[in-house]
Structure formats: structure tokens, C-alpha cells
Amino acid sequence: MNRLEARSPKPNRELETARLKLRQWQPSDLEPFARMNADPRVMEFFPALLSRAESDAMAERIRSLIARRGFGFWAAELKESRAFIGFVGLHIPSAALPFSPCVEIGWRLDFPYWGQGYATEAAREALRFGFTELNLPEIVAFTAVGNLRSQSVMRRLNMRLQPETFQHPDIPAGHALQEHCWYRLSIDEWRL
Numbered sequence: 001m002n003r004l005e006a007r008s009p010k011p012n013r014e015l016e017t018a019r020l021k022l023r024q025w026q027p028s029d030l031e032p033f034a035r036m037n038a039d040p041r042v043m044e045f046f047p048a049l050l051s052r053a054e055s056d057a058m059a060e061r062i063r064s065l066i067a068r069r070g071f072g073f074w075a076a077e078l079k080e081s082r083a084f085i086g087f088v089g090l091h092i093p094s095a096a097l098p099f100s101p102c103v104e105i106g107w108r109l110d111f112p113y114w115g116q117g118y119a120t121e122a123a124r125e126a127l128r129f130g131f132t133e134l135n136l137p138e139i140v141a142f143t144a145v146g147n148l149r150s151q152s153v154m155r156r157l158n159m160r161l162q163p164e165t166f167q168h169p170d171i172p173a174g175h176a177l178q179e180h181c182w183y184r185l186s187i188d189e190w191r192l
């Protein structure tokens with residue numbers, strides 16, 4: 001994925017949808033991000049809740065990747081209230097996955113903002129950015145097989161479920177969340 005590192009768009013590029021702004025992270029995001037990362041409802045399909053320090057470290061990793069690449073898991077902000085509601089965006093997974101190298105689309109929203117179409121709205125814009133500005137041939141998404149809400153977002157984006165599941169290499173062997181399914185969308189399918 002050196003091509004993506006080398007030909008990165010302008011740093012701190014912001015994206016916009018009807019209701020949302022997708023932007024670089026800012027210090028005021030850390031507190032609400034830590035709150036959602038400590039919420040068992042939000043973290044149901046992750047192996048552990050995050051402490052404040054772990055949450056801050058994750059936000060900093062995401063921020064520095066966006067600064068370096070010009071894209072990433074952008075902070076999602078409601079235009080109306082300027083509230084930080086979570087993240088949506090594109091990421092190059094560091095784990096070696098059966099379909100690596102790849103660019104994934106992912107999302108994590110604070111619980112009060114579920115059920116309002118925000119994840120799908122933001123993800124559509126992230127796909128547009130990935131296909132038209134990064135010229136990606138394909139974008140994938142993956143999640144624990146039990147994470148049906150996340151898979152519903154993938155299906156609403158017309159991503160295609162792949163028949164084979166895989167064991168996520170970063171989750172301990174035998175853990176209930178280790179089995180993942182994955183979806184893919186090519187640029188040609190996206191254009192349809």
C-alpha cells in the first residue's frame with residue numbers, strides 16, 4: 001500500500017454529508033470517545049472495554065495516520081450540534097488478513113446515535129472518497145460473525161458477503177469473537 005502513502009491527498013481533508021462532517025480528530029473528542037469505548041453496548045463485539053489511556057492512545061494512532069495518509073477513521077461530527085458521535089472511515093489493517101493487502105471501511109458510533117442512519121450516510125461518503133479520490137479498486141469490511149448491526153451497514157452499502165469466514169489473528173484462539181465474516185465492494189460494483 002505504498003502507493004497510498006506516497007500519493008496521499010491533502011492532509012486534514014474534511015468530508016461532508018447532509019448531516020455530518022468527517023474530519024481530523026481534535027482534543028475535545030477524547031472524552032466522548034473514551035466514554036463510548038467504556039460502554040459495553042458499543043464494545044459488545046470487541047474483546048475488551050478500553051481504559052481512558054487505551055482510548056486516548058487509539059485516538060492518537062488514528063489521528064497520526066490521517067495526518068500521514070490524508071485519510072483514515074475520521075472523527076464524525078453532527079453538523080447541527082457539532083457533537084462528536086464516533087468514527088467512520090478507511091483504514092489499512094495492520095493485521096495480516098486472508099485478503100490482505102486491502103483497505104477496509106469501518107465505523108464505531110456512540111450508542112445514543114445508533115438507529116438514525118448516520119453510519120451508512122458517513123460510510124457512503126467514505127466509499128466515494130476511496131473510489132474516486134484514492135482510486136481504490138476495492139474496499140472491504142469485516143466484523144465478528146455475530147455483529148449483525150455492522151453487517152446491516154455493509155449490506156446497505158451493497159457490499160457482498162464472502163462465503164468463507166476467517167479467524168481474526170489479533171483475537172486469542174478459541175475466543176468467541178475470533179470468527180469473522182467479510183464483505184467486499186469493487187469500484188465497478190460501486191458504480192452500478
Ligand SMILES: CC(C)(COP(=O)(O)OP(=O)(O)OC[C@H]1O[C@@H](n2cnc3c(N)ncnc32)[C@H](O)[C@@H]1OP(=O)(O)O)[C@@H](O)C(=O)NCCC(=O)NCCS
Nearest residue numbers: 042045107108109114115116117118119120142143149150
Ligand atoms: C455498527 C454501527 C455503527 C451501526 O449503527 P446503526 O445505527 O445500526 O447504523 P446506521 O447509522 O446506518 O443506522 C441504520 C438504522 O437507522 C435507521 N434510520 C433512522 N433514520 C434514518 C435516516 N434518516 N436515514 C437512514 N436510516 C435511518 C435505519 O432504518 C436503521 O434502523 P434499524 O437498525 O432498525 O435497521 C453501531 O451499531 C456501532 O457503532 N456499533 C459498535 C461498534 C461496532 O461494532 N463497529 C463495527 C465493528 S466492525
